[in-house]
Amino acid sequence: MELDQHARLSVAPMMDWTDRHCRYFHRQMSNHALLYTEMVTAAALVRGGAVHLLDFDAAEHPVAVQLGGSDPGELARATALCVAQGYDEVNLNVGCPSDRVQSGTFGAVLMKSPELVADCLRAMKDASDGIEITVKCRIGVDDQEPAEVLPAFLETIRDAGVRRVTIHARKAWLKGLSPKENREVPPLDYPLVQAMKRAFPDMHISINGGIATLDAAAAQLAAGIDGVMIGRAAYHHPAEVLIGADARIFGDGHAATTPEAVVRAMLPYIEAHLSGGGRLHEITRHMLGLFAGRPGARAWRRLLSEGATRPGAGPDLVEQALAPCLAAQTGAQAPMARPVCG
Incomplete structure (x- = not known):
């Protein structure tokens, strides 16, 4: 199965949660869902030598690593380390709103610097040895108008060679809301993300945010979205989300378990x-x-x-x-x- 197909359903990268033990556990419930690491900062790998953060079990495949950073050279070196480790995909975080991430000038704040994002992505692609480079982003931040900002952002990253993106269908407010509030308070705009798929038919677009059941995931796929990323629900109710996913989302009825x-x-x-x-x-x-x-x-x-x-x-x-x-x-x-x- 191609990685695009696995991305029809994925489990979101979640700090302190989606470590290698969590991913191995999730893999016991679905053979096909794409699994993501916690965000790993490029600086931790390149400057800190913390390559152990990339450890994973071969049973986790298909598995993607999410990197955080904003320095093209550093991200390129981190990408090379991820490729050497055997990951199926390297994802750039352009969506996390935490203060710690903002202070490092990466995560959601990069929505304000699309050309820098493009430079980072080009450097990552040059170092990727053919492994796919993807992006996870928001629909906008702060006072940005998502209907204007998001299409321009997608066009920029597409021009940088990225063809697969996951969009959290909420704005991020970088001041005044905690990371938890940023996952719940800004309103969801599913129609905008669906409109982006129509506007960018050559891109593989996954949707994230507030989707908690396989029924809701199937509805998004039926609406034309290429993939669905589920976060907290997959962690707190893993059996409800992942057992049955192979049959419901991937058409594979042989992997059912209890x-x-x-x-x-x-x-x-x-x-x-x-x-x-x-x-x-x-x-x-x-x-x-x-x-x-x-x-x-x-x-x-x-x-x-x-x-x-x-x-x-x-x-x-x-x-x-x-x-x-x-x-x-x-x-x-x-x-x-x-x-x-x-």
């Missing part, structure tokens, strides 16, 4: 992580929402939340947390929880 099967599939990965000196909670913190809305969900969350950070916590605790979910399915009484170690 939350219980996902837990079983994660156990060897957990064991390998622990044997390498890792901690259980580094993985299970991403799994807390797996049974959201299902019987046994409360016990699952409680047992993992309370026990996974304790010394010696391992796969036995995961099995213990799974028991109430299995019992709820059969109507049997779950075994009494054993005290967690600690």
Whole structure:
């Protein structure tokens, strides 16, 4: 399957959330959805030598890395490191509104400097060895008029050689709103993003922002959008978004699974992580929402939340947390929880 097809559904890059353990977990639910890393700054890779931030498991493919930065040379060097690591795509962040990102003159503030963005993208493409370079952006920032700014921005990045872009269908207010508020307060403008697809039929345009279900994703695809990127809903309700996605979005009915099967599939990965000196909670913190809305969900969350950070916590605790979910399915009484170690 071509990367364009995988991009019909993607899980958004989310700081502190979409690390390699989260992505491996999400991959157990969908073979086809495109997964993104957390944003990694080019400076951390090039100046800080933090290449370990690019680590991932081969099972995560197709997987894209998102870079933050505004220096063309530095982004080029960071892109080369990402290519060497084996990523399928390198994405430039032109959408994050946080103060920390603004202070580095990248993220959403770059919407005000489209020519600089174009210079960065050209440098990244030169260093990409054929790996696709993409952009994630907003419809505008601050007092910009999105209907004027967005088409001009898309034309600029297209001229720089970018053909795939994900548009968060909200403005970003760089002053006065927190990053959380910027994900919720500015109104969504889906029609504008859909209009951009009609205006730029040669570009692959994905839409992001406020889309929380496969039904909503399918509606956007039916409206002519090429792809849908889902963020928080995929993290907090992963089974609802990702189990069934292969059949619904990609036409592949062979990959259906269950939350219980996902837990079983994660156990060897957990064991390998622990044997390498890792901690259980580094993985299970991403799994807390797996049974959201299902019987046994409360016990699952409680047992993992309370026990996974304790010394010696391992796969036995995961099995213990799974028991109430299995019992709820059969109507049997779950075994009494054993005290967690600690």
